[in-house]
Amino acid sequence: MTRLLGSTHVETRAREESVRGVLVRMVLEQAEHADSNELVLLEKALQMLLRRFQVMEGDVS
Amino acid sequence: MILRSVELENFGRFRARTIEFRRGVNLVIGPNEAGKSTLAEAVPAVLFGTDRLEKFKPWGRNVCQAALFFEGHGRTIQIKRNLITDEVELIERDDLYHTLSQFSGKAPLRGRSASCREYRSLLESLLGVADESLFKATYFFGHHPQEWRGDELAQKLRTLVSGTAETDYAEILDELLDEHFQLTRSNPWGRDKQRDREYEEVCQQLAQQGGVEAVPVFVEIDTSADIEAQIEKYTVELENDRREYEKGLRYIERIRRQTVGSEKIVGSAKKSTPTEVEVLPEGNKTSAKDDALSDDIALSEKLVAAGLPQNPPRELPELLADAAKIRQELATFQQPLSALNSREKKIPKVPWVVVACASAVFAAGVAIAWWQNFHFLWFLLGAGVCSALLLGWGGWLHISRNKVLAGCRKERNRLDQKKLEVQKRQAELSERCNALGLPSSAVDLVRLQKLVAAHRELLECCWKQGGLLKEDVVDEKSKNAEDGQELYQLESRMAEFETGLKQKELRLQELQLQLKELSTNQPLQGQAPVTALQYRKLELEERIAVLRKAVNLLAGAVDEFSRSHLVDLNDAAGKLFGKITGGRYTAVKLDENMMPSVKVDGRRWVSAEQFSKGTVDAIYLALRIALAKVRDDGRSLPLMLDDPFVHLDQKRLAKALNLVDLASTDGQLILFSHNSDIGKRAARERWHVVPLDGDIVDTTSEEEGGDHVGQLHLL
Numbered sequence: 024m025t026r027l028l029g030s031t032h033v034e035t036r037a038r039e040e041s042v043r044g045v046l047v048r049m050v051l052e053q054a055e056h057a058d059s060n061e062l063v064l065l066e067k068a069l070q071m072l073l074r075r076f077q078v079m080e081g082d083v084s
Numbered sequence: 085m086i087l088r089s090v091e092l093e094n095f096g097r098f099r100a101r102t103i104e105f106r107r108g109v110n111l112v113i114g115p116n117e118a119g120k121s122t123l124a125e126a127v128p129a130v131l132f133g134t135d136r137l138e139k140f141k142p143w144g145r146n147v148c149q150a151a152l153f154f155e156g157h158g159r160t161i162q163i164k165r166n167l168i169t170d171e172v173e174l175i176e177r178d179d180l181y182h183t184l185s186q187f188s189g190k191a192p193l194r195g196r197s198a199s200c201r202e203y204r205s206l207l208e209s210l211l212g213v214a215d216e217s218l219f220k221a222t223y224f225f226g227h228h229p230q231e232w233r234g235d236e237l238a239q240k241l242r243t244l245v246s247g248t249a250e251t252d253y254a255e256i257l258d259e260l261l262d263e264h265f266q267l268t269r270s271n272p273w274g275r276d277k278q279r280d281r282e283y284e285e286v287c288q289q290l291a292q293q294g295g296v297e298a299v300p301v302f303v304e305i306d307t308s309a310d311i312e313a314q315i316e317k318y319t320v321e322l323e324n325d326r327r328e329y330e331k332g333l334r335y336i337e338r339i340r341r342q343t344v345g346s347e348k349i350v351g352s353a354k355k356s357t358p359t360e361v362e363v364l365p366e367g368n369k370t371s372a373k374d375d376a377l378s379d380d381i382a383l384s385e386k387l388v389a390a391g392l393p394q395n396p397p398r399e400l401p402e403l404l405a406d407a408a409k410i411r412q413e414l415a416t417f418q419q420p421l422s423a424l425n426s427r428e429k430k431i432p433k434v435p436w437v438v439v440a441c442a443s444a445v446f447a448a449g450v451a452i453a454w455w456q457n458f459h460f461l462w463f464l465l466g467a468g469v470c471s472a473l474l475l476g477w478g479g480w481l482h483i484s485r486n487k488v489l490a491g492c493r494k495e496r497n498r499l500d501q502k503k504l505e506v507q508k509r510q511a512e513l514s515e516r517c518n519a520l521g522l523p524s525s526a527v528d529l530v531r532l533q534k535l536v537a538a539h540r541e542l543l544e545c546c547w548k549q550g551g552l553l554k555e556d557v558v559d560e561k562s563k564n565a566e567d568g569q570e571l572y573q574l575e576s577r578m579a580e581f582e583t584g585l586k587q588k589e590l591r592l593q594e595l596q597l598q599l600k601e602l603s604t605n606q607p608l609q610g611q612a613p614v615t616a617l618q619y620r621k622l623e624l625e626e627r628i629a630v631l632r633k634a635v636n637l638l639a640g641a642v643d644e645f646s647r648s649h650l651v652d653l654n655d656a657a658g659k660l661f662g663k664i665t666g667g668r669y670t671a672v673k674l675d676e677n678m679m680p681s682v683k684v685d686g687r688r689w690v691s692a693e694q695f696s697k698g699t700v701d702a703i704y705l706a707l708r709i710a711l712a713k714v715r716d717d718g719r720s721l722p723l724m725l726d727d728p729f730v731h732l733d734q735k736r737l738a739k740a741l742n743l744v745d746l747a748s749t750d751g752q753l754i755l756f757s758h759n760s761d762i763g764k765r766a767a768r769e770r771w772h773v774v775p776l777d778g779d780i781v782d783t784t785s786e787e788e789g790g791d792h793v794g795q796l797h798l799l
Contacts, residue, residue, distance in 0.1 A: 040649075042253045046641035059313030067626075068633035075256045 027066050028054050036073065043076055085156035085211060086752040087127070087722050094145045095167070096122035103774055105722070105754060109745060111766040112756045114776030120756040123776070124726045126150050128224065130165045131207065132216035133193035137167055154211070154721075159184065161210055170195075172203060176210060185210070211721055223721050257638050264631040267624055272632070283624045290617055311599045318592040325585050332578050339571050383546055390539045392532075397520045398547050404533040406513055411526060413506045420499055424492055431488050434481045439474045446471055650674055656710035657703075658683075664702045664739040672703060680707060698736050701728070705740060722752035727759075734761070741765055 027033060028051065037047040050069045054062055087105050092098040097119045103112075114120055122140065129140065130150045141148040151164035164173045174187040187206050189199035193216065208214040213223070264271055268283040280288070384394050397403075446467035453463035514524035523529065536543060654673050661682070662670040671683035680692040680703055692703050705728060725744065729737050741762065744753055755762070766773050 042638075042641050042645045045645045045648075046637055049637060049641055049644065059317060060310050063310055063313060064629060064633050065637075067630045068637055071260075071630055071634045072256070072638055075259065079256065 027070055028062070032073075033069070043073075046072060085154050085161075085721065087754070088153045088155040088160075090123065090126055090130075091151040091153075091164075092123075092126060093149050094142050094147045095126060095150045096140050096142070098122070105752065105774070106772040107752050109766070109769070109771040110752070110754045110774060111762060111771050112754060112774045112776060113758065113763050113766070115758055118758075118776035120758070120776060121726055124224070124724055124754075124756050127152060127721075127724065128216050128219055129167060130163055131211075131219065132214075133165065133170055133172075133191060133195075134167060135193050140167055165191075174203065174206060213721065219721065224724050224726070253638060253642055257635065257642070260631055260635045260638070264628065264635065267628050267631070273635075283621070283628065286617055286621045286624060290621060293617070311595050311602065315592065315595045315599065318588055318595065322585070322588050322592060325581070325588065329578070329581060329585060332574070332581065336571065336574050336578060339574065383542075386542060387539075387546060390542060391535050392539060392543070393522060395521070396536075396543055396546060397522070399520075400522070400532075400543070401536060403513065403516060403520075403522070404529060404536060406509075407517075407526070407529045408533060410506055410510045410513060411530075414503070414510070417499055417503045417506075421496070424496055424499070428489065428492050431485050432481065434478050434485065436478060439478045442474055443471045653707075653710055657707045660710055660743055661703060661706035664706060664736070664743050665699075666739060672706060674707075698732050701732060702736060702740065705743065709743065722754050724754045724756070726756045729757075729759075729762075737761070738765075745769065 033047055033051070036043060037051060038044065039047075047069070050065055054065050057065055086107050089102055089104045091102045093100050097117075103123065112120055112123060125134075126140075128134075130152050134140065137148070146168070148167045149165060150167070151162060154161040154163075158179050160177050162173075162175045162177075165171070170190050170192040172187065172189065172191045174185075175183060176185040177183055185206060187199075187203050189203065190197070191200045191203040204214040213219050261273060264273075266281060268281050269279060270283070387394055387396065450460070450463050450467045452458075453460045517524040517529070523532065654671075657680075658671040658673075661672045662668075669682050669684065670686075673681045673683070673689060675681065681689040682692060682695065682699075682703065684690045692700055695703070709723065729740050732740055737759075744755060757763075763773070765771075
């Protein structure tokens with residue numbers, strides 16, 4: 024299964040000094056202590072949020 | 085990083101022009117239609133591309149291109165763009181003209197190709213900004229600040245502070261909440277909890293069909309990913325449990341073998357021991373053995389009840405007598421040693437302090453007599469005799485004390501030697517006691533001695549029957565009993581463990597079935613049919629859970645970001661606004677919705693909207709410069725101000741120009757204006773002036789020459 028957490032895209036976003044950067048860092052931090060169910064939920068939530076950020080920026084391919 | 089020069093070729097009204105800039109404030113001055121705005125817009129157009137080519141491309145020309153040259157941190161960056169084809173050439177070089185990075189390719193404004201991404205990535209790493217709207221919103225000040233007012237200003241600030249130009253996180257948050265509220269009335273944010281939504285309706289329909297859940301209760305659901313995760317978890321657990329179970333089985337088997345083996349050994353030991361049991365006829369052997377065993381156990385129990393060891397050795401009385409003798413001998417040493425200690429304490433010490441003080445007094449008397457010239461010789465003689473007598477007395481005391489102390493030491497050594505010998509014997513006795521399984525401490529031995537004296541007959545009886553055999557028998561019997569008990573406990577625990585293992589296996593099978601069911605989307609044979617309604621319910625529950633998580637995450641990130649970044653922004657904006665207003669207002673604050681307020685009279689916060697237009701412009705300017713400064717991490721581009729002070733009066737204009745001057749101290753600022761007052765100020769402050777053709781300045785004149793042609797003209 025392809026994982027969003029741990030991908031290069033997420034790592035790049037985590038370095039941003041923005042709300043999005045803080046958001047990704049928070050998710051990564053929570054993922055370290057999450058069990059498998061929580062991890063799946065976190066990943067889906069992050070995917071949803073990043074998608075919406077992209078839509079806002081008009082950068083959806 | 086500073087913008088060193090801009091080269092324009094067939095760009096707007098410029099045919100072929102190179103404009104150079106410097107660090108600090110640069111003023112581009114010229115009348116209307118001189119090309120100030122074109123020049124200002126050339127920078128973002130070259131960096132990011134433009135969708136207004138017709139504005140820059142002169143009619144009838146096939147070429148429209150421009151180049152920017154940046155400099156700083158020992159590097160130069162050259163970016164050249166053909167605005168018609170959007171072909172970009174970027175070269176980064178070091179001081180020695182070595183190429184550090186390079187890009188050549190198409191990079192249109194809204195391109196999404198790989199080359200476009202590569203170019204933006206390079207821009208981001210080199211200049212810290214890769215987005216036109218973010219650049220314009222952060223570094224570029226247009227002359228229409230009034231377009232950012234009220235909610236729009238707040239929204240713009242939110243996007244800028246969030247690190248992007250077009251993303252308003254509040255809007256995303258609202259969207260997520262709206263979507264959640266459309267799905268269910270069960271929500272933690274308290275909006276319209278009365279009306280049923282899709283989730284509640286699905287639950288009710290399911291209940292009407294005979295489902296279990298009449299009342300919708302939000303629960304985390306098992307989606308395929310969840311099920312997979314659970315299967316993985318159970319598989320790992322089961323593997324570990326199975327290993328443990330096998331280990332347990334092996335251990336129980338070992339215990340069983342040991343128990344059986346020990347029974348055999350006991351039997352053989354009894355056979356090999358020459359007792360009366362052996363001479364008994366075959367039929368009576370078992371009963372005789374049992375009688376002997378029961379007698380031995382009864383005797384052993386009596387000994388234990390009396391507080392004596394189960395198998396008292398025959399030499400026990402002798403050992404106890406030795407121990408008592410040693411104790412007595414040790415006690416005899418106490419008295420002479422304590423007498424010796426008190427004798428040593430009584431030996432008088434030499435009062436050397438008194439002797440010294442007396443000698444000092446005599447010396448002082450002699451000195452006074454000498455000074456007063458009063459029978460000096462007599463005094464000297466007397467003092468000398470007295471001092472000698474004192475010293476002699478002290479010496480005698482010291483010698484006699486040492487003699488007595490030496491006698492005491494000799495006596496103490498003798499006693500210590502004897503005591504050491506006794507202690508050695510005591511240690512040997514302790515070892516013997518330990519070897520026989522007896523206690524070795526003095527208190528236990530005294531207690532044992534009393535018990536031995538009290539139960540002498542019992543001990544005699546025990547010694548007559550022979551203790552060692554009894555001990556073996558009792559030990560083996562009790563050991564067998566213990567082993568049996570342990571075996572029973574182990575077996576019951578293993579049974580429990582096996583039950584748990586089977587339950588986990590069942591759960592794993594269930595999960596695998598569920599996963600199969602979900603993947604095929606078909607109900608399995610023998611299983612309850614899953615309707616589309618149930619699938620919809622599962623989907624809704626998953627969606628709601630994800631939405632809740634997303635809202636919580638985004639709200640947490642906004643809070644965190646506000647805490648860490650808004651404080652800096654407020655501080656910087658407050659300082660700058662204080663400088664513009666001459667200290668009248670010293671603090672600007674952005675609330676959680678990014679609405680600016682100004683501190684008035686040092687105590688009240690007043691919304692920015694309540695101030696005059698000029699003040700609002702000043703607030704806006706302070707916030708923008710503060711934002712650029714807060715975002716600045718050493719790579720920032722120059723601030724570009726395209727006549728932003730048109731609404732300011734003369735006084736405010738002067739303050740704003742001061743602010744501009746301050747903002748440029750660490751970097752570069754390019755100010756575009758047609759205002760001759762600013763031109764005069766530039767001449768006074770020795771700003772770098774770039775005059776554009778028009779009525780105000782004549783740039784064609786080369787007589788004055790040099791870089792300060794504009795300033796000289798203005799002077």
